[in-house]
Amino acid sequence: xxxxxxxxxxxxxxxxxxxxxxxxxxxxxxxxxxxxxxxxxxxxxxxxxxxxxxxxxxxxxxxxxxxxxxxxxxxxxxxxxxxxxxxxxxxxxxxxxxxxxxxxxxxxxxxxxxxxxxxxxxxxxxxxxxxxxxxxxxxxxxxxxxxxxxxxxxxxxxxxxxxxxxxxxxxxxxxxxxxxxxxxxxxxxxxxxxxxxxxxxxxxxxxxxxxxxxxxxxxxxxxxxxxxxxxxxxxxxxxxxxxxxxxxxxxxxxxxxxxxxxxxxxxxxxxxxxxxxxxxxxxxxxxxxxxxxxxxxxxxxxxxxxxxxxxxxxxxxxxxxxxxxxxxxxxxxxxxxxxxxxxxxxxxxxxxxxxxxxxxxxxx
Numbered sequence: 001x002x003x004x005x006x007x008x009x010x011x012x013x014x015x016x017x018x019x020x021x022x023x024x025x026x027x028x029x030x031x032x033x034x035x036x037x038x039x040x041x042x043x044x045x046x047x048x049x050x051x052x053x054x055x056x057x058x059x060x061x062x063x064x065x066x067x068x069x070x071x072x073x074x075x076x077x078x079x080x081x082x083x084x085x086x087x088x089x090x091x092x093x094x095x096x097x098x099x100x101x102x103x104x105x106x107x108x109x110x111x112x113x114x115x116x117x118x119x120x121x122x123x124x125x126x127x128x129x130x131x132x133x134x135x136x137x138x139x140x141x142x143x144x145x146x147x148x149x150x151x152x153x154x155x156x157x158x159x160x161x162x163x164x165x166x167x168x169x170x171x172x173x174x175x176x177x178x179x180x181x182x183x184x185x186x187x188x189x190x191x192x193x194x195x196x197x198x199x200x201x202x203x204x205x206x207x208x209x210x211x212x213x214x215x216x217x218x219x220x221x222x223x224x225x226x227x228x229x230x231x232x233x234x235x236x237x238x239x240x241x242x243x244x245x246x247x248x249x250x251x252x253x254x255x256x257x258x259x260x261x262x263x264x265x266x267x268x269x270x271x272x273x274x275x276x277x278x279x280x281x282x283x284x285x286x287x288x289x290x291x292x293x294x295x296x297x298x299x300x301x302x303x304x305x306x307x308x309x310x311x312x313x314x315x316x317x318x319x320x321x322x323x324x325x326x327x328x329x330x331x332x333x334x335x336x337x338x339x340x341x342x343x344x345x346x347x348x349x350x351x352x353x354x355x356x357x358x359x360x361x362x363x364x
Contacts, residue, residue: 003028003193003246003358005271008044010312010350012277012291013066015040018323020352021066022313024273025050026191026248028358029172033057034074035189035250041070042077048353052078059167060095061252062186063102068095072106079114088116090151094167094177096185097122100153121153123165123177125185129258130290134184163261173245178262180254182290187252190265193245196360197222197235204238244361246270249306253277253313255287257300266304270358273350274300275313279329280337294334298341311338312350 005026011019021038032054034041045052052074060068075091082088093099100120106112156165158179165187168175173193180186197220205216210233215225224234247269254275257263266272274297278286283293294311301309311334318331331349338347348356 001029001360003248003360004355005248005273005310005358006048006050006355007312007350007352008041008048008050009036009038010314010352012275012313012315014316015066016316018319018352019314019316020044021070022061023070024250024312026250028191028193031056033059033191035059036061036067036252037070037074038066039069042074044352045074053081055091056089057168058091058093058095059189059250060093060099061180061188061250062182062184063096063098064184064253067252068099068102072103072110072112075103075114075118076112079116082115084115090117090119092119092121092153094121094123094156094189096187097124097155117151119151119153121156121167123156123187124158125187126158126179126258129179129181129185130183162264163259164265176265178265179258180252180262181256181258182253186254186290188249188254188257188262188266190247190249190269192247192265195242195245198240198242201238201240208233208238210238246358246361248358249273249304251275253291255290255292255296263300263304266300266306269304269306270361271308271310271356272301272304272306273310273312276311276334276338277313277315279318279334294338295341298338298347301345302342306345308346308348308356309338309342310348310350310356311335314349 007024009020009023015021020040022036023038023041023044024035026033034055100122158165165177167177176190177187180188200216200220209227218225219235219238222235224232226232248271249266249269250273275292276294276297277291278293280293280295286293297311317328319328321330324330335347335349
């Protein structure tokens with residue numbers, strides 16, 4: 001099955017003519033998931049080959065405007081483009097504590113009515129995810145308000161044993177969040193596909209007397225079958241080893257991770273999307289503002305042994321070679337700085353509307 005990542009916004013702070021504000025789409029198994037929704041994301045969808053109406057889940061890394069100011073507008077646009085005669089499933093929205101209140105108030109004050117429900121699930125941050133002087137702002141208490149279109153969602157707390165937030169866990173994938181350090185609490189997200197059943201061994205099936213047909217499907221689904229002669233065939237008798245699942249990690253703004261959960265969850269990821277707002281010569285400024293440089297991103301990628309690192313969330317001063325003006329910097333310098341840290345791991349610079357395919361893994 002196909003799995004890909006499309007970047008709709010790769011700029012920091014605000015949308016510009018060359019880079020939209022943060023927005024990334026992951027598609028697989030018929031799902032379309034949006035990670036962050038900066039101002040103008042609905043327009044970026046219209047410029048792309050993607051359809052906003054197919055979004056089933058939205059994940060907000062943190063509550064800075066360039067990561068979620070586009071959310072109310074996107075929801076309203078999806079509603080306007082929807083047929084009133086079509087029953088649309090609720091959109092699940094995950095984000096930090098406070099997101100539910102923001103959406104409720106925005107929809108209420110703008111008198112916006114949606115043709116579909118949405119569900120907000122809030123991650124409760126820990127005080128060590130931001131500077132001490134910002135802790136007072138974490139005393140947000142959910143008033144319990146729910147808009148007409150919202151179905152009451154979950155409040156998700158950190159699992160202290162795993163040092164992670166479990167968001168989804170079904171037969172196809174596991175979705176988890178982990179803590180990042182920023183000026184306000186920020187999160188990273190991991191989409192991990194569960195192992196797929198191995199191929200059926202046709203030769204063994206023939207030797208055991210299993211005829212092609214429905215029994216093949218049962219064995220493939222992990223269900224033992226009983227032949228007419230009374231012999232029981234177990235899936236493990238005729239299935240090859242499972243195929244490993246794919247893993248994508250998308251981090252919000254950060255100057256580092258908090259706790260050990262992030263490294264464990266991101267270990268050997270097929271793709272890691274990490275911010276690199278400023279270049280390595282601006283490292284002090286980056287840390288002061290809760291951001292990363294290419295070296296910082298590459299060091300985390302190296303620690304996690306990821307297969308491919310994609311740098312994103314660039315300050316608007318970094319431009320392609322043909323667009324560099326006074327005060328600008330050639331963006332390829334960011335890639336060069338990351339390459340000084342990594343040895344053999346692939347590095348890419350995210351561009352708006354760029355799509356990366358994640359191929360299925362082969363038998364180990």
